[in-house]
Amino acid sequence: MSVEGSWDVVLNTPMGKQKGKMTVSVNGDELLGEIQSPMGNIPMKEGKLDGDKATWLCGVTKPISMNLEFDVLFEGDVFKGTVKVGPMGKNVVEGKRAS
16 A cells, blocks of 8 residues: 555654644655644655655754654554654654545
8 A cells, every 4th residue: 555645643752742744755765745743844855665664854943953753664544653853862653544
């Protein structure tokens, strides 16, 4: 099943759950898209897809400038993995297909 489409995303952080929407497209093994969050639209960078495993970066500027490093496994209409939040360590990220 393709990972392309819209996803509801939940990032579990020490400050509570942060929710957003993610739109994904695929070009070969390249993962493209953006995450719509309370901080605005954040483009995905350096996205790679290897079977059901995906990695990508999102650059944010609030509360400080840093890259978020995503490493997830898609399983049908859900995904689960981790996101390294700059110097603040790793958090769990989960998603469910929205469309």
